[in-house]
Amino acid sequence: MNSNAQMAPQGGMRGADPSPGEEVVLRAQGVEKTYPNGTHALDEVNLEVRRGEFVSLLGPSGCGKSTLLKMFAGIEQASSGEISAYAQGDESMENPSHGMAMVFQEATLMPWSRVAGNVRLPLDLAGVPKSVSTPRVNEALNLVGLEGFENVYPRELSGGMQMRASIARALAVQPKVFLMDEPFGALDEFTRNRLDADLLDLWRQRGFTVVFVTHSIYEAVFLSSRVVVMAARPGRIIADIPIEGPEVRDEKFRVSKPFIEYCRVLSDHLARANQGEC
Amino acid sequence: MEAIMNNERAMRFIAPTLFGVAMLLIWEVMIWVTQAPVYLVPPPSVIGSQLVQDWGLLTSSLLITLQITLTAFVCAVTIGVAVAFLFAQSRVLEVSLFPYAVVLQVTPIVAIAPLIIIWVDNAFVAMVICATLVALFPIISNTILGLRSVNPGLLALFRLNKATRWQTLIRLRVPSAAPYFFGGLRISSGLALIGAVVAEFVAGVGGTRAGLAYQILQSGYQINIPRLFAALLLVTLTGVALFVIMVTLSKLALGGWHESEISD
Numbered sequence: 001m002n003s004n005a006q007m008a009p010q011g012g013m014r015g016a017d018p019s020p021g022e023e024v025v026l027r028a029q030g031v032e033k034t035y036p037n038g039t040h041a042l043d044e045v046n047l048e049v050r051r052g053e054f055v056s057l058l059g060p061s062g063c064g065k066s067t068l069l070k071m072f073a074g075i076e077q078a079s080s081g082e083i084s085a086y087a088q089g090d091e092s093m094e095n096p097s098h099g100m101a102m103v104f105q106e107a108t109l110m111p112w113s114r115v116a117g118n119v120r121l122p123l124d125l126a127g128v129p130k131s132v133s134t135p136r137v138n139e140a141l142n143l144v145g146l147e148g149f150e151n152v153y154p155r156e157l158s159g160g161m162q163m164r165a166s167i168a169r170a171l172a173v174q175p176k177v178f179l180m181d182e183p184f185g186a187l188d189e190f191t192r193n194r195l196d197a198d199l200l201d202l203w204r205q206r207g208f209t210v211v212f213v214t215h216s217i218y219e220a221v222f223l224s225s226r227v228v229v230m231a232a233r234p235g236r237i238i239a240d241i242p243i244e245g246p247e248v249r250d251e252k253f254r255v256s257k258p259f260i261e262y263c264r265v266l267s268d269h270l271a272r273a274n275q276g277e278c
Numbered sequence: 279m280e281a282i283m284n285n286e287r288a289m290r291f292i293a294p295t296l297f298g299v300a301m302l303l304i305w306e307v308m309i310w311v312t313q314a315p316v317y318l319v320p321p322p323s324v325i326g327s328q329l330v331q332d333w334g335l336l337t338s339s340l341l342i343t344l345q346i347t348l349t350a351f352v353c354a355v356t357i358g359v360a361v362a363f364l365f366a367q368s369r370v371l372e373v374s375l376f377p378y379a380v381v382l383q384v385t386p387i388v389a390i391a392p393l394i395i396i397w398v399d400n401a402f403v404a405m406v407i408c409a410t411l412v413a414l415f416p417i418i419s420n421t422i423l424g425l426r427s428v429n430p431g432l433l434a435l436f437r438l439n440k441a442t443r444w445q446t447l448i449r450l451r452v453p454s455a456a457p458y459f460f461g462g463l464r465i466s467s468g469l470a471l472i473g474a475v476v477a478e479f480v481a482g483v484g485g486t487r488a489g490l491a492y493q494i495l496q497s498g499y500q501i502n503i504p505r506l507f508a509a510l511l512l513v514t515l516t517g518v519a520l521f522v523i524m525v526t527l528s529k530l531a532l533g534g535w536h537e538s539e540i541s542d
């Protein structure tokens with residue numbers, strides 16, 4: 001993600017502090033989820049995500065973060081309660097149906113298709129003509145630093161590169177709502193920090209809404225306008241903390257006082273979440 | 279020698295060839311030493327000269343057998359794939375019909391071949407039906423298995439992107455099924471040949487429509503053992519050729535991406 005600088009910012013500054021009363025784009029109301037095998041994954045989850053927010057879900061393994069994200073994406077159904085997504089609009093050939101894209105916890109690339117084919121898939125499925133999709137695919141690949149790998153099969157990429165291809169596939173949709181399930185979990189610290197910063201740039205420029213799952217407190221504080229802390233067994237929300245950061249967050253923010261203070265607060269909540277588990 | 283031993287590819291070809299030649303030599307010498315009569319076990323040299331002598335007869339028979347085999351194979355693939363797609367589309371259909379596919383598979387073809395040959399007037403058609411029945415099952419079961427073993431993550435991705443049923447079938451299920459399908463082809467091509475040979479045995483069609491199996495049967499009756507061996511050799515070579523063709527097809531189709539076909 002290094003060509004951001006050349007892109008003109010669209011729609012002004014977004015995000016860091018969404019004004020109250022802005023449109024809710026994702027809503028979970030009293031949502032419970034019990035899987036067919038009896039696992040009670042989520043218990044009474046209430047969450048609202050407003051347009052332009054960057055919300056991180058933070059919590060121990062197995063607390064239902066992926067489950068919640070999949071329900072927002074419409075891939076899993078809630079057992080009770082209601083999920084609503086208002087990401088619709090702009091339905092045209094160039095803008096695929098729903099304006100929602102998800103990056104899964106695994107890269108989930110088609111092994112029989114080359115990188116470009118994988119990234120193009122959502123556009124192909126939406127019937128976007130090649131003349132429109134090709135530049136968008138190339139742009140997305142540039143954003144994640146995979147230019148030159150268009151004609152490579154996924155198995156020839158490293159795990160981190162596969163994950164980046166998967167992110168490019170979501171970016172190519174130019175989504176209004178971006179659901180990301182530990183997208184940078186498989187990357188080294190350095191690359192992760194770089195991609196975090198690039199994602200933040202992109203978010204500021206394009207003004208989409210992000211729900212971001214992570215295990216890393218630092219990543220959550222650095223990126224988010226709000227961090228939602230979850231606990232396991234059964235999965236539930238135990239804290240919802242707005243993060244007030246500077247207008248532009250950079251490496252300096254990572255070592256600032258408020259940053260460290262937020263990390264401490266979140267770490268306390270997480271400790272509580274983990275205690276509740278045992 | 280060292281170089282060949284280190285070259286995996288050359289060794290794969292040369293080692294079995296050397297072994298085969300050695301066995302043939304031992305066979306030849308043993309018969310020469312024991313003076314075994316030709317009507318019991320002919321030496322390779324006699325089989326070879328018989329093959330040359332009967333070339334016209336045997337190759338025209340080979341063509342008949344090949345015709346039956348290939349027609350049956352094409353039928354089996356077409357019907358098998360069609361059935362698999364139907365089963366994959368409708369759970370009810372699969373649950374109610376799959377047991378009968380199994381029944382068809384486990385019933386020995388020799389047991390039902392006489393019936394088919396009585397029921398169907400045209401001997402060629404009857405033999406093709408027999409061979410098709412033998413070759414059908416691996417195609418059905420492998421293709422179904424393939425169509426069903428789709429990565430659930432990819433399925434979710436297609437659902438998220440509002441893919442139609444047709445798009446999911448063509449862009450996801452079919453490519454996922456391909457490796458299984460080609461595995462099925464390999465087994466099925468061999469079975470088609472076996473089915474053809476069995477059908478010929480049962481039908482016993484002679485004259486100008488005589489296949490290799492009929493030649494084997496006749497040679498046995500006439501105690502023309504060298505010709506029996508020569509015909510047998512042709513059947514075996516046909517089977518090997520079919521196998522090699524299927525392996526090559528599979529390599530061409532999957533070579534770029536599937537683990538089973540990636541050469542290192």
Ligand SMILES: Nc1ncnc2c1ncn2[C@@H]1O[C@H](COP(=O)(O)OP(=O)(O)OP(=O)(O)O)[C@@H](O)[C@H]1O
Nearest residue numbers: 035036037039041060061062063064065066067068
């Ligand atoms: N398809 C499924 N069938 C049955 N149980 C499931 C399924 N998917 C998840 N679960 C269960 O639901 C619970 C929550 O799973 P989920 O994947 O949402 O956790 P997570 O918070 O994303 O964990 P991680 O951080 O390890 O990815 C777990 O206990 C898990 O075992």
Ligand SMILES: [Mg+2]
Nearest residue numbers: 065066105181
């Ligand atoms: Mg998860």
